[in-house]
Amino acid sequence: MSTLIDLILLTLMAITAIAALQLKDLFGAVMLTGIYSLLSALWFLILDAADVSFTEAAVGAGISTVLMLGTLALTRRDEKIPSHPRILPLFVVAITGAILVYGTLDMPAFADPEAPIHTHVAPHYIEKSGEEIGVPNIVTSVLASYRGYDTLGETTVIFTACIGVLLLLGIGRRREDDES
């Protein structure tokens, strides 16, 4: 039963991705990327990664869809058809994909208990976080306490992204436009 759900979800994700590539109407393509995010959120949930699934559903399916629609409103709605076939981008993408697939060949099998990631600090987090941090959700313990530096970095990244968008688009520029 679980395998059936896996297969259906992954097939739907593949169909959505291919359909989004094929569509020339960018509004529809944006909607499809939203659906793709929602499907991958479901997929993360099946893999027991509830926190990741939550983030994917909120950010991928929610906010980034709206932001892409915002971008569409600023540009145009239909895809520009290239005048000549793009050989070089196809070549680069194919090579990068092949290298990435080659890289996965060395990786330990899925859910292998002897994999390095399960033998380094993870046992300490699982066994000791209850008495050291006292928070039932280990993900929160790791995110906010053990890995507090990383999360501070992430927050700074979001702050920087916001500054960058404001510098490029300018939230105050609207008022100037109204006056002129």
Add this chain to the structure above:
Amino acid sequence: MKQHSILRIVTKLLIPLILLFALYVQFHGDFGPGGGFQAGVIVAAGLVLYALVFGLDTASEVIKEWVLMVLVPLGVLIYAGVGVASLLLGGNFLDYNVLAHDPVHGQHLGILLVELGVGVTVAAALTTIFFAFAGRGRRNPTGQRIAQVADLAQEPPR
């Protein structure tokens, strides 16, 4: 979107629930899935929904731009401030053990505060980014109104 009364009423009903759920995710992140990042995104989604249905001007009245401009750095400052406070209390940077009388209480306090910092920055930053995108498309250089995000869904396919 003045003609969509069902959309407007349902949105009015939904927004308090969205914000309440965001607070739940923010402060229940210690016990279940969620935390500052997810809560911040949900708050931003609530505000974006409001702006889409009631217009950007109304949304700007609800949450002023200068408030967002204060909140975006405030969250980072709360986070880094917790780190500096633990330095001043004799621990390492972001070592929450020294924040309260015993280590576990210190960890609870530290996690609560840094998650709050993350939530504030994420909510304000995503709302600001949306406002910047949506506000940009309102007028072209000649002052004529061009397409808005809210209009896009209603336009017939070209």
